[in-house]
């Protein structure tokens with residue numbers, strides 16, 4: 378999929394569907410919040426949600442007192458929806474409309490969180506571009522929390538093919554320099570009651 382058709386796809390999703398009409402909707406992203414805390418995040422930690430879409434994770438992080446939260450997504454409509462939901466509190470957040478595979482990070486972060494964005498990158502060149510951004514943007518000693526469909530999870534999401542991972546295959550895809558420190562299977566239930574098997578893997582970026 379070209380960068381342009383990828384963006385068109387997601388803009389179309391977020392302009393045509395309500396927040397809880399998408400399979401990935403979560404009222405409260407409890408596991409993500411738990412894993413971010415487990416990564417040792419403190420209020421001043423730099424946290425970026427990659428492919429955050431219109432997720433309520435950012436609302437919860439700001440409510441919990443995190444002061445340096447960034448949301449990156451290639452769909453401006455998704456970011457606009459989250460911003461309008463948050464009202465004035467959106468001003469405390471940095472919003473980046475970009476494709477993660479071509480984004481040029483201008484700073485580093487303590488925590489990189491991604492729920493269900495990386496798994497849409499099915500081409501090796503796009504996966505490599507993502508990992509290159511992860512290496513540039515995550516500080517040594519920082520943590521990457523990546524949630525993907527598990528090997529027994531759905532083959533598609535939002536009509537698109539995905540790559541499914543367990544912790545070992547995700548570690549192999551990231552390559553050297555990332556120590557796996559936590560691996561969990563997770564069952565997400567869609568707003569219409571279907572169960573989806575996820576894998577959440579947390580890596581510590583090794584110091585050079």
Ligand SMILES: C[S@@+](CC[C@H](N)C(=O)[O-])C[C@H]1O[C@@H](n2cnc3c(N)ncnc32)[C@H](O)[C@@H]1O
Pocket residue numbers: 383387401402403427428429430431432433449450451452455475476477478491492493494497534
């Ligand atoms: C299944 S949704 C998950 C959204 C959010 N993480 C959540 O848990 O609610 C996938 C998100 O990834 C974003 N996305 C897909 N490919 C992307 C890319 N190459 N760069 C940035 N965002 C991307 C989409 O716009 C969409 O918001």
